[in-house]
Amino acid sequence: GQQLNQSPQSMFIQEGEDVSMNCTSSSIFNTWLWYKQDPGEGPVLLIALYKAGELTSNGRLTAQFGITRKDSFLNISASIPSDVGIYFCAGSGGSNYKLTFGKGTLLTVNP
Amino acid sequence: NAGVTQTPKFQVLKTGQSMTLQCAQDMNHNSMYWYRQDPGMGLRLIYYSASEGTTDKGEVPNGYNVSRLNKREFSLRLESAAPSQTSVYFCASNVGTGVIDTQYFGPGTRLTVL
Numbered sequence A: 001g002q003q004l005n006q007s008p009q010s011m012f013i014q015e016g017e018d019v020s021m022n023c024t025s026s027s028i029f030n031t032w033l034w035y036k037q038d039p040g041e042g043p044v045l046l047i048a049l050y051k052a053g054e055l056t057s058n059g060r061l062t063a064q065f066g067i068t069r070k071d072s073f074l075n076i077s078a079s080i081p082s083d084v085g086i087y088f089c090a091g092s093g094g095s096n097y098k099l100t101f102g103k104g105t106l107l108t109v110n111p
Numbered sequence B: 001n002a003g004v005t006q007t008p009k010f011q012v013l014k015t016g017q018s019m020t021l022q023c024a025q026d027m028n029h030n031s032m033y034w035y036r037q038d039p040g041m042g043l044r045l046i047y048y049s050a051s052e053g054t055t056d057k058g059e060v061p062n063g064y065n066v067s068r069l070n071k072r073e074f075s076l077r078l079e080s081a082a083p084s085q086t087s088v089y090f091c092a093s094n095v096g097t098g099v100i101d102t103q104y105f106g107p108g109t110r111l112t113v114l
Helices: none
Strands: A004-007 A010-014 A019-025 A031-037 A044-049 A055-058 A061-065 A071-076 A085-092 A105-110 B004-007 B010-013 B019-025 B031-038 B042-049 B065-068 B074-078 B087-094 B109-113
Touching (some): A019 A085, A031 A061, A044 A055, A071 A085, B004 B087, B010 B019, B019 B031, B019 B087, B031 B074, B042 B065, B042 B074, B074 B087
Parallel strands (some): A010 A105, B010 B109
Antiparallel strands (some): A004 A019, A031 A085, A061 A071, A085 A105, B004 B019, B031 B087, B065 B074, B087 B109
16 A cells, blocks of 8 residues: 655754655655644644645744655754644545545754 | 534454544545555545445555545444554544635544454
């Protein structure tokens, strides 16, 4: 089956620093999604990418759909304490209604 | 719109007990999903329903059953709970056209099996 490798597993940064995390796949995906999960809550969609090479921003967040369709990255600029949480990538081949999730990146921001 | 709602939020069971986790969505979505989340494992798909009247197994279906009661509701049943089923359970839904794959998640049910 499809597998996603998400890295890093965890990050400890200082407030104000930029953050980068990425996902790579063994298969081609038609859609890449990035979610954030706050402690005790369900994942919330941050950015959706539907086209190879697409670069999309949402405030301080920027994500790209890799040109090979097998990878994606998420950047967070000028991190703030409320950025703390688990970030998940997810991909879909588009034909079977299912998403494959990475194992998550745990982000800690020190004020 | 409430989005995706789940009940209960917390539950403690003894080994062998049964229970049903409830999920409902008010977004007129066709597809619904049940995941479990364990530390270091990410989100693993238990069962999904691509459309009303259909259900299919996901990655970790053993020990679970599901019912797509109608378009809005999708329940997950544990017939005989085991400690290995201690986890956080999330329900999700999406439009289900196969083109737009964004899934929207509920707040989760935290289940402990003693």
